Amino acid sequence: MTGSSEDADAKEFSVSFTTVHGVKFSPGIKAGIGVGIDTYYDLKVFPILLSVTIDEEKRKHGFFVQVNGGYSFARYTEREQDFEEIDVHAQGGFMINPMIGYRMIIENKRIYVLAGYKYQVASLNYDYPEWWGFAESSKEYELNRFVIQLGFGLE
Amino acid sequence: MKPFLSKFRVYLLVVLLGCVFLFESCHDQCEDRYTYSYYEPVYTPLSVIRSSIAVDEPRQITGVGKIYFKDGYLFVNEPGEGIHVIDNHDPANPLRKHFITIPGNYDMAIRNNILYADSYIDLVGLDISNPDQVVEVSRLENIFSQYNSMGFYVDAQRGLVTEWAEKKNVEIEESPCDADMQPWGGYYYRGGIVMWAEGDMSTFKGATLSNNSTGVGGSMAKFTISDDHLYMLDSWMLHAADISNPAEVIKKSTTQISWDIETIFPLEDKLFIGSQSGMHIFSLADPANPKKVSTYEHVRSCDPVVVEGETAYVTLRSGTQCQGFTNQLEVIDVSNWENPALMKVYPMHNPHGLGIDESLLFVCDGDAGLKIYDATDKYNIDQHLIKHYDNIHAFDVIPFNNVLMLIGEDGIYQYDYSDPTKIKLLSKLSIKSAQ
Numbered sequence: 001m002t003g004s005s006e007d008a009d010a011k012e013f014s015v016s017f018t019t020v021h022g023v024k025f026s027p028g029i030k031a032g033i034g035v036g037i038d039t040y041y042d043l044k045v046f047p048i049l050l051s052v053t054i055d056e057e058k059r060k061h062g063f064f065v066q067v068n069g070g071y072s073f074a075r076y077t078e079r080e081q082d083f084e085e086i087d088v089h090a091q092g093g094f095m096i097n098p099m100i101g102y103r104m105i106i107e108n109k110r111i112y113v114l115a116g117y118k119y120q121v122a123s124l125n126y127d128y129p130e131w132w133g134f135a136e137s138s139k140e141y142e143l144n145r146f147v148i149q150l151g152f153g154l155e
Numbered sequence: 156m157k158p159f160l161s162k163f164r165v166y167l168l169v170v171l172l173g174c175v176f177l178f179e180s181c182h183d184q185c186e187d188r189y190t191y192s193y194y195e196p197v198y199t200p201l202s203v204i205r206s207s208i209a210v211d212e213p214r215q216i217t218g219v220g221k222i223y224f225k226d227g228y229l230f231v232n233e234p235g236e237g238i239h240v241i242d243n244h245d246p247a248n249p250l251r252k253h254f255i256t257i258p259g260n261y262d263m264a265i266r267n268n269i270l271y272a273d274s275y276i277d278l279v280g281l282d283i284s285n286p287d288q289v290v291e292v293s294r295l296e297n298i299f300s301q302y303n304s305m306g307f308y309v310d311a312q313r314g315l316v317t318e319w320a321e322k323k324n325v326e327i328e329e330s331p332c333d334a335d336m337q338p339w340g341g342y343y344y345r346g347g348i349v350m351w352a353e354g355d356m357s358t359f360k361g362a363t364l365s366n367n368s369t370g371v372g373g374s375m376a377k378f379t380i381s382d383d384h385l386y387m388l389d390s391w392m393l394h395a396a397d398i399s400n401p402a403e404v405i406k407k408s409t410t411q412i413s414w415d416i417e418t419i420f421p422l423e424d425k426l427f428i429g430s431q432s433g434m435h436i437f438s439l440a441d442p443a444n445p446k447k448v449s450t451y452e453h454v455r456s457c458d459p460v461v462v463e464g465e466t467a468y469v470t471l472r473s474g475t476q477c478q479g480f481t482n483q484l485e486v487i488d489v490s491n492w493e494n495p496a497l498m499k500v501y502p503m504h505n506p507h508g509l510g511i512d513e514s515l516l517f518v519c520d521g522d523a524g525l526k527i528y529d530a531t532d533k534y535n536i537d538q539h540l541i542k543h544y545d546n547i548h549a550f551d552v553i554p555f556n557n558v559l560m561l562i563g564e565d566g567i568y569q570y571d572y573s574d575p576t577k578i579k580l581l582s583k584l585s586i587k588s589a590q
Contacts, residue, residue, distance in 0.1 A: 012333070040183075041333050136191070141332060142184040 014039040018068075018149075020051045028056040038072070040143050043122055047072040047095045061104045066114065068097035074122045085129040093121030099149065112151035119144055185332035194319035196307055199258075201314045204275060205296075207258045210289045213239070213251035216586050219562055221377075224553055225265045225370025228252075228286075229560065231567065234261055238272065240286055246558045246569040247581040253286055258317065259304070264378040264385060265370045269293075269401040271378065271385055276302045276309050278387070280401055293404045301390040371555050374420055374429075374459040374508060381421045384442045388416050393428065395443055407443035422462045425492060429460040434469060436492050451487055451495040463511045465490035466498070466533055470506035470518065482506060484518060486533050501537050508551030508562075515541075515575060517559065519549035525561070527575050541575045 016039065022032015030053040038045040048070050055064030074092035099116030120143040128136070216239055220232035227244040237257040242250040259275030268284035269292065280293035302309065307316040369380045377388040383399040384407070391414045397405040415431035426437040426445055433452035437445040453471060460469045467487040484501040505521030516530040524545035528536045547568070553560040559570040559578065566585045570578040 137187065137189045139330065140186045140188060143332075144183055 012041075018047070018049070020049070020068075022051060028054055030055065034068070038118075038120065040120065040122070040141065042077050043090055043124075043141070044075045044077055045072045045092060045095075045120060045122060046074070047120075049095065049097070055103060057103075061102070064101050064103055066099045066101055066116075068095075068099070070095055072120060072122065076124060087127040089125055089127070091123045091125060093123065095120045097147065099147065101149075101151075108154070110151075110153035112149070112153065114147070114149040114151065116147050116149075117145070118147050183332040185330050186327050187330040189326040189328075190323070191326075192321055192323050195322055196305060196316040197318045197320050198310065198313035199315055199317040201276075201309070204258050204315060204317070205277065205294070207256060208274070208279065208281070208289075208291055209256045210287065211254045211256055214254045216251075216567070216584060219567065219586055220261055221263060221373055221375065222551070222553060222560065222562060222567070223263050223265060223370050223372050223376075224555060224560060229567075230263060230265070230270070230370075232260060232263060235259060238263060238270070240283075241584070243560075243569075246560075246571070249567075249569065249582055249584055251584070253289075255281065255283075255289055257281075259302075259315070262376060262378040262387070264372060264376070264380045266380045266385070266398060267401070269398070271380075271398065271404075273299060273378070273387070275304060275315050276300060278385075278396070278404065280398070280404055282401070292402050295396065295404050295406060298387075298394060298396075298406055299389050301392070303390075371553055373551055373553060374461045374510065375418045375551065377417075377419060379419045379421045379426070381424075381426070381439055382442060384439075386419055386421070386426060386445065388419050388428070390414070391416065393419075393426075393437070393445060395445060397443065408445070410437075410445055410447075412447075418459055420460055420462055427460050427462055427467060427489075429469070434460055434467065434487070434495070436489065436495065438492070448492045449495055451497075453481075453485065459508055461509055461511050462489065463514070466530075467495070468509060468511060468516060468530070470503065470509050472506050472521075484509075484536070486530075486536065488533075499534050499536070507549070510552040510554045510559075512554035515554065515572070517552045517554050519552060519561075522548065525549050525552070527572070527578075542578065544578070 016036060018034055018036030020032040020034030022030055024030045032051045034049050034051055036047045038047065049068045050070055051066060051068045053064055053066040072092040072095045074090035076088055076090040097116060097118040099114040101112050101114035104111045122141045122143065124139040126137045216231060216233065218234050220234040223230040229241040229243040229249065231239040231241060233239060237260055238255045239251060240253040240255060242252050257272050257274050260272050263270060263272045268282055270281045270283045272279055272281065276297050276299045278295040278298050279291055282290045282292045305316045305319065309315050372379060379386050383397060385396045385398045387394045391411055393410040393412055395407045397407050412428060412435060413430055416428055417431065418429035420427040424439040426439060428435040428437060433450050435450050436448045438448045439445055460467055465488065467489045469485045469487060471481045471483050471485060473481055482503045482505050484503050484506060486498045488496045488498050503520050504523035507519040507521060509519065510517045511530065514529060514531045516528040518526045520526050524543060525547040526543050527541045529539040529541055530536050532539060548564050549561045551562040554572065557571060557573040559572045561568040561570060566583045568583050569581040571581055572578045
């Protein structure tokens with residue numbers, strides 16, 4: 001995945017993993033559920049997703065469309081805090097991931113190359129000790145990524 | 156021969172390149188969201204404040220500041236609110252008679268039938284000869300010009316800050332996603348000050364009788380009356396006002412002393428002014444213009460003072476507000492006004508107020524309780540402990556006419572001390588803390 005913060009000069013690249021298992025409902029439509037792990041800044045995100053693939057499979061190799069969506073749990077990969085008393089915890093959110101892919105069937109194995117877009121919502125919530133005052137604060141993330149994905153499948 | 160790029164492969168390439176161009180410009184969007192409470196000062200116009208004095212029905216005592224006794228009536232200040240008038244002709248059965256609403260009131264003194272009280276920046280004179288119809292007879296405006304109301308001085312247009320209004324707000328601002336939110340970002344000042352805790356205004360102590368026409372005040376009083384003059388501590392200053400004509404109070408002088416002055420105590424033609432760094436003695440040879448005679452210095456601490464005859468009794472107390480690490484009773488020879496001399500120091504636990512009545516010394520010693528000494532032998536007071544009531548947690552006492560008016564944590568207690576070894580509880584007026 002690649003994306004960037006608004007003010008960042010450089011793109012941020014990260015590697016993510018997803019595994020999806022599903023069934024073919026009718027010719028050309030497959031659905032499955034999956035889990036994965038993504039990395040954004042100081043967040044590790046664990047999506048639980050529903051995946052729908054439209055692939056007529058008229059040819060041995062061909063294009064298909066896939067949409068993944070679901071909810072992601074998040075974990076804060078803690079940086080060193082100035083104040084240990086402040087509890088920082090991550091909250092995940094909605095994820096949608098439309099993709100266009102190219103499928104190649106070689107012997108009984110399938111190789112997928114996909115490209116698309118991933119939108120992920122997450123937040124970091126800061127809990128302050130009582131003596132800090134009455135404030136609460138959070139950082140809300142709307143994460144946009146261009147995704148190139150390589151996948152493998154079995155017949 | 157098949158073309159190298161089939162139609163579908165061209166589609167794929169176009170889609171991929173399209174995705175690259177479409178999403179290459181995508182940026183993450185991040186917002187920092189601060190939810191915070193803050194307090195804004197609420198101003199009350201001076202005209203409203205000055206028209207707010209009224210006599211109301213008696214009400215529950217929720218806080219006690221200064222107390223004052225005169226002619227069978229006990230006047231109990233509710234800090235910042237006004238004064239409870241309590242009929243105390245029968246100390247065994249005190250009756251709450253009225254509540255005089257005096258906004259911004261913390262101190263008082265009474266001469267004849269006129270009660271002088273501060274009301275924020277003003278001094279007001281109230282005729283209390285008929286407690287049912289208290290009438291304002293005089294007002295000295297702006298005499299306490301340095302009055303700091305909740306951190307703000309008086310504003311000519313807006314008036315005085317009389318309360319804080321809690322506001323809640325959410326601030327949202329865009330922020331770089333790759334930057335950690337500042338952990339202190341959740342703490343804000345916005346035109347006000349975050350209130351950590353309510354100020355503790357309830358400190359008060361000891362007692363004396365000035366003369367027949369005035370009442371008995373506490374040793375922590377900032378107001379006192381000597382003959383025709385009212386003396387008032389104000390920040391670092393001592394104001395003197397002529398009150399010979401109750402309808403026309405005239406400010407006579409202002410004397411600068413020091414920032415840490417706390418209490419004022421009159422005796423004959425002298426004023427004893429307690430400060431955190433020592434005790435100042437002023438001469439009232441010219442009542443309109445008090446002149447400093449001498450200063451007795453001690454370690455920094457809170458120091459209510461009472462005087463009887465040629466002896467001053469000072470308790471030094473440490474604590475958050477009082478600084479220092481000293482808890483003791485100091486007995487000072489003031490027979491030579493110009494050169495007060497320490498006679499003896501007695502260690503104490505955490506002494507607060509004190510009072511003296513014909514060598515009977517009452518010391519409120521914090522958690523250690525109330526101690527009653529025979530102070531006839533100034534050098535061996537500790538050997539003449541008459542009684543120690545360790546179950547009475549008192550802040551202040553007024554001993555008068557064998558009735559000990561005592562301010563405790565939870566009420567105003569009155570004891571009969573005609574026999575100091577067996578003081579008898581006469582009554583208790585409960586203080587119900589405001590939640």
